[in-house]
Structure formats: C-alpha cells, structure tokens
Amino acid sequence: MNVHEHQGKDLLRRYGVAVPEGRACFTVDEAVAAAEALGFPCVVKAQIHAGGRGKGGGVKLVKDVAAARDAATAILGMTLVTHQTGPKGRLVKRLLVEQGCRIARELYLGMVVDRGVGRVTVMASTEGGMEIEEVAARSPEKILREIVDPAVGLAAYQGRRLGFALGLDKEQVGKFVRFLGGLYRCFTECDGSLAEINPLVVTEDGDLVALDAKMGFDDNGLFRHADIRELRDTNEEDARETEAAKHDLSYIALDGNIGCMVNGAGLAMATMDSVQGAGGEPANFLDVGGGANTEKVKAAFKIILSDEAVQAIFINIFGGILRCDVLAEGVVEAAREVGLQVPLVVRMEGTNVEQGKRILADSGLDIIAAGNMREGAERAVAAAGRA
Secondary structure, eight states: OOHHHHHHHHHHHHHTTOOOOOESSHHHHHHHHHHHHSSSSSEEEEESSSSOOTTOOOOOEEEHHHHHHHHHHTTTEEEEEETTTTOOEEEOOEEEEEEOEEEEEEEEEEEEETTTTTTEEEEEEEETTOOHHHHHHOOGEEEEEEETTTTTTTTTTHHHHHHHTTTHHHHHHHHHHHHHHHHHHHHTTTTEEEEEEEEEEEEETEEEESSEEEEEEEEEGGOOOHHTTTTGGGGSSSHHHHHHTTTTTTEEEEEEEEEEEEEEHHHHHHHHHHHTTTTOOOOOEEEEETTOOOOHHHHHHHHHHHHTTOOOEEEEEEESOOOOOHHHHHEEEEEEHHHOOOOOEEEETTTTTHHHHHHHHHHOOEEEEEESSHHHHHHHHHHHHHH
C-alpha cells in the first residue's frame, strides 16, 4: 500500500526524521491559508501516488499570496500526467503546501526489501532529484548500497560509510547517521516495502531534510498498523484492484486484451506466459485462490469484464481445493448476469472436471473448450483477434 507524500512525512516526523513543515489541503482557500501561515517562499505540491510531479507541472514555488492562489487553482483538479501515471494521468484531489528550503545540495536516499538477498538494502547517490532508474542506466557506479543484517540492524558504521561516500563533511555525516537511523526504524517498525527520499537535501545551513518522501508498506503487515491502514486512498488505486481486494482476490491490471482467470499464482504466471507465447498480451493477473466459491468466481469474472480492453477471456483452472463444478457454476451465473459479449475459452482439469464440463455444455453459452493450457491460450488469442 502506498501513501501520499504528506502522510509519509508525518510518519517520518514521528521517528525524528527532518522534514519541512507543511499542511495537506483539499481546497484552494485551504492552500492559500496554509501558505500565509507557513510564510513565503513556499511550495505548492500535487499529491498523487506517482513520481515526476514537478516535470508534469504539479510542483510550484510561490512567493506571495496571489501566486499561491494561482498555483493551487492550477494544480488542484488537474489531470497530472507523469512517466509513472501513464498517458491517462491522475486527477489531483489534494495538495501539500510546504515551507521553502534553501538548498545547497540534492542527494538520493532509498530503502527497499531486496528479494535477491532477503534483506533490507539502503541505496544512496549524489544524483539527487533524478529518477534512480535513470542513474542506474547511465551511471550505475554512482549508486551506493549497504545491506542490513536483520540480526544486527542498521549499524552506525554503515551510515558513516555512506555519508562520507556522498561527500558530506564530518558534522553532516553525524546528522546523516541519525537521519538514516530514523528512516530505518520507521521502515522496519511499520512493515515498509519502499522508502524513497528524493531529494534528500543539504541546506545552506548544513542540515539534512527530506524534501520529498515516497513510502510504501507491505499489505500483509497492515493488520498490525491500523493507523497506517487508514491512510489508504482508494482514489489512487485501480478501481478493479480495489474491488478485487474486497473479495480476497489477487488481481493486477495489465495492458493486454486477454482476460485471465486462474487458481494459483504459479499457474497464473504460467498462463500469462502461454498467452504471450501464443502472440497475445494478458489484460490481468487474477488468482481466485484454492478455496474460491461460486460468489467469488462471479466477482472475479465481473472484474475481468469491467476492463473495456478485454476482447477474450481465458479461464485456466486446475481443480484441487477449488472444484471444477463450483467454478463452472460461478462462470455460468456471472456470464448470464452481465450478458457476456466476448469470447470465452475454458480449460479445466481436476476434481469434478466432468461435472464442470457438463455444466458449461448445458449452459447454452458460446464457450470454447480447450484440452490443455497451450491450446487454450492459442484459442483465446485467436478469438480476441476475431473480436
């Protein structure tokens, strides 16, 4: 789960991480009042779950009340398009008005769970203000890394090593170690999956301040953090993914036109590979799970069909805990309720498979049967092409 910049900064502040004073605003008048209270110059920032806001016109430095009003009016309600939002962009529904900062240097600081080593990894770079992917592609040697031993935690010497490598002086290195320690405590105690401070600025007074903050949290740990869970902004999430979560379905929207319904994450990934191998593109990852019932299958089917890009559906089920007859009943009911208008390809094997096939055959629906996964993928791609 991701949170907005102002929410991430509020969390960091609790752990002693230096952030500028700022206020979240939902109207132009609130933004103007916040700017007057904070003093000028200040910054008006769009709040969406995406980077590159400044390049898209979503961050403006203002020096008086009139400029603050103009900036808030321009940004609030705009559809902000960045390299992370895609061409459709995101509607800006809230702002962060924040004190200005006298910047001497801009650095990059990030923290992620590195699946390759199974540990938290700290990344830092002198190339602050730039996308870390660009730095990795152009100058990978400028990305510094420290891997944290979970049995020990982040050691002070690791912070000092990074600080000196970033070119900080002795006093600033001490501040950096404290800054990094607070960030690490926030990350681990809140079950973080991503923390990105870009830029981390060194002010003209020699202080270190998080000028931006991108925070993401492990959904599986949110049951421990009711306060963080309440920060969720469903307006920033794909509506289909939000609906899927209500039914305990694992759904991720993709860019293709073949809707996929599968039980089991491994089989789902193999199914998407098969679709691509047949020359198509999957429209989603959707795992209904092993214990799905008819209602859950119906919900999954409707979520797939809510994607206007879907031109065919491929259902690939191995019936173990999820019986094939239960799946078939859910598919038939859902198809009748929504008035199915796209080709449907079904491949199923496992428990009660003959009953499941009989239910589909007796439904009167135009269902394309497949004997195996590869055949199903090929038929789905061919059907989408005809559609």
